[in-house]
Amino acid sequence: MVVSRRDFLLGGMAAGAAGLCPGLSLAQSASYFAGTRTDNGVTFRATNFARIDKRWHRQVVKFKSTEPEGTVVVDTRNHFLYLIMENKTAIRYGVSVGKEGFKWFGRASIDRKALWPKWTPPPEMRQRHPELPLSVEGGSPKNPLGARALYLHGTGGDTGYRFHGTVAPWSIGTDASSGCIRMFNEDVIDLYQRCPIGTAAYVIQHLADQAEKSLAKPEEPDAI
Amino acid sequence: MILVHGHFRRLVVAGLLVTLAACTTTKIEAPEPAVNPNEFGNTNDPAAGFENVQPGTEQDFILNVGRRTFFAENSAALDATARVTLDQQIAFLKKYPQWYAKVQGFADEPGGDAKMRQISQQRADAVMNYLVAGGVPASRLWAKGYGKDRVVRDCADRACKVQNRRVITNLRASREDGD
Secondary structure: OOOOHHHHHHHOHHHOHHHHOOOOOHHHHHOOEEEEEEEOOEEEEEEOHHHOOHHHOOEEEEOOOOOOOOOEEEEOOOOEEEEEEOOOEEEEEEOEEOHHHHOOOEEEEEEEEEEOOOEOOOHHHHHHOOOOOOOEOOOOOOOOOOOEEEEEEEOOEEEEEEEEOOOOHHHOOOEOOOOOEEOOHHHHHHHHHHOOOOOEEEEEOOOOOOOOOOOOOOOOOOOO | OHHHHHHHHHHHHHHHHHHHHHHOOOOOOOOOOOOOHHHHOOOOOEOOOOOOOOOOOHHHHHHHHOOEEEOOOOOOOOOHHHHHHHHHHHHHHHHOOOOEEEEEEOOOOOOOHHHHHHHHHHHHHHHHHHHHHOOOOHHHEEEEEOOOOOOOOOOOOHHHHHHHOEEEEEEEOOOOOOO
């Protein structure tokens, strides 16, 4: 598939939006935004949630598990991120899972959080797309990390895994060509507010189908 | 079948506990009653009250504003993140003046119960003062520190302690004191 540089940038670089939605015209992608919002000195295009399937909206759901309150659980296959709350409930966010998002599963903690982080395209991405710059400043409309990044560290240090925002809201609820766990900017801002440094995170392939099965045993992780 | 099996296992465990109790003076708690899965519903169902969240409700506050602010160890200072949440709380409380709020402080730090009670009160006071400075009438708020009571997660890990070092802004329909 041939993607012009212009489409590529407008569609949101790492989002690979053009590849995901080959028929998505500029006008169609524009319909996913409504107005602007300012956050920490950055004015960004607000998500038009009227255009988004309700299942991907942030909502409070029942959540049966043995995980304690305060843990972030990511169900990668079903594209949901849960923040566990009291009384067997959780705040559920719709996410998009990029290729990097399927490379690691397990337990970690949120050890670093950033506002409008700078994006450095990974070397392999720059090989595929040599026109990409070495880095994109935080707050740029071309920065696929969007409004926030929450970095997961495990016992061996940085897992390379992160929750971040997006410039391609239409991709939420799908598997994407690249990136980690991508959220609506409004949602990753919300999650940032609710997760102090040290918050436990648990990334699994999917929740057990039967309520009897706890989250204690994830399926075999994919090889890295 | 699974339920029967589970029940049987419970009986066996209860039996073992009775046997143990016969040998020691340890008080044995009765096993928890089995949870009826139909009462809970399913994961991913809307939580009770959250089926159709309306502006200005407690559910709106929980989902779109956030009740919790978090604190660093041994600190009652409001960091930039806490202030963002509190600014949202201020906007909500000014827009919906029917609400009162109980500001509850909690702690989980080294130093013993008296120290924790003190710091939890300082945290609650810091949040209340910020809300008042932002324009919420003090007559609609009251602050209380609970020390290490009501921990969110009870363990020695950082993941537990960071959750417990918090203030919860709890909406109330009327002015009340005590708990």
